[in-house]
Amino acid sequence: MVLVSIFPLLIILHLVLGQRDNSDNILANPQISTSDNEKLSMELYAKAHSYLSLSRAFKNYTLEDTISLVNQVSSWKAPQELQEKFPYYHAGYDEYDRPVWIAEVGKFDIPRQIRKGPEMANNITQYLFQAVLRIGESVLAKDTPTKEVREIFGILDWEGFEFAQILHIPTVRFALNLLQTYYDFLDLGLGHAVMINTNHVTKVLFETIQPALGESFRKIEFFKSDKAEWMAALQKLLPSNAIPPWYGGSSDFKPVQVFG
Numbered sequence: 001m002v003l004v005s006i007f008p009l010l011i012i013l014h015l016v017l018g019q020r021d022n023s024d025n026i027l028a029n030p031q032i033s034t035s036d037n038e039k040l041s042m043e044l045y046a047k048a049h050s051y052l053s054l055s056r057a058f059k060n061y062t063l064e065d066t067i068s069l070v071n072q073v074s075s076w077k078a079p080q081e082l083q084e085k086f087p088y089y090h091a092g093y094d095e096y097d098r099p100v101w102i103a104e105v106g107k108f109d110i111p112r113q114i115r116k117g118p119e120m121a122n123n124i125t126q127y128l129f130q131a132v133l134r135i136g137e138s139v140l141a142k143d144t145p146t147k148e149v150r151e152i153f154g155i156l157d158w159e160g161f162e163f164a165q166i167l168h169i170p171t172v173r174f175a176l177n178l179l180q181t182y183y184d185f186l187d188l189g190l191g192h193a194v195m196i197n198t199n200h201v202t203k204v205l206f207e208t209i210q211p212a213l214g215e216s217f218r219k220i221e222f223f224k225s226d227k228a229e230w231m232a233a234l235q236k237l238l239p240s241n242a243i244p245p246w247y248g249g250s251s252d253f254k255p256v257q258v259f260g
């Protein structure tokens with residue numbers, strides 16, 4: 001029964017994945033705003049530019065273009081609803097000074113938002129960009145004159161992830177489009193990722209998008225819902241003050257920043 005229901009999804013995924021170069025860039029030409037109501041540092045612009053100029057979607061960007069984009073993304077006010085429904089947090093740093101970022105993505109009901117129409121899809125893209133910018137700031141914070149940090153450590157909790165999430169075709173198209181347009185940011189910025197509480201839906205999803213993830217796929221570790229197993233893995237990879245207590249970390253854990 002399950003196999004029958006995922007079949008159309010797999011066909012769509014392969015169709016969409018086959019058209020990597022035709023994907024319309026959702027935000028490759030974002031509206032440029034020159035407002036700089038919030039003064040950001042030149043270091044942040046330079047750091048952002050060092051990633052953008054290596055990416056496919058933004059390789060043409062001049063430093064000026066990057067500054068406009070960063071200002072626009074930074075000053076955007078996310079709708080309350082997105083902040084409530086899609087929280088994420090900066091838990092700490094690992095031994096290589098890579099920031100540890102955590103999201104309970106299994107609970108993210110993206111189809112529900114996508115059904116609201118293209119403006120909402122655009123807002124989700126903006127929301128994601130803003131998250132990436134904040135992640136970038138947390139990476140920059142650990143740079144010193146002699147050492148640059150360029151990667152992050154991610155923990156994604158897939159608890160609650162359901163077939164309904166990957167069977168909504170417009171959502172699948174939206175997500176794949178994002179992935180195809182910006183997948184190289186994973187190559188550029190992902191140091192290590194740990195997926196916890198994965199289930200058969202997550203498995204189907206990743207088996208299907210694996211080609212689009214390229215080399216980054218090797219940086220991802222997958223754990224099912226065996227709590228003892230993934231807690232032990234996290235404890236091996238991270239200092240306990242960078243792990244929330246509910247994931248096996250220390251009881252005096254304090255997140256650096258929480259969004260949403």
Ligand SMILES: *[C@@H]1O[C@H](CO)[C@@H](O)[C@H](O)[C@H]1NC(C)=O
Nearest residue numbers: 025028029057058059060061
């Ligand atoms: C980037 O540059 C190439 C070649 O110079 C050009 O063909 C292309 O249209 C430019 N893309 C954007 C998004 O400006």
Ligand SMILES: *[C@@H]1O[C@H](CO)[C@@H](O)[C@H](O)[C@H]1NC(C)=O
Nearest residue numbers: 076077078079116119120123
């Ligand atoms: C998209 O975000 C903008 C800025 O927060 C907001 O004004 C607009 O209502 C949002 N659109 C939808 C469909 O939620």
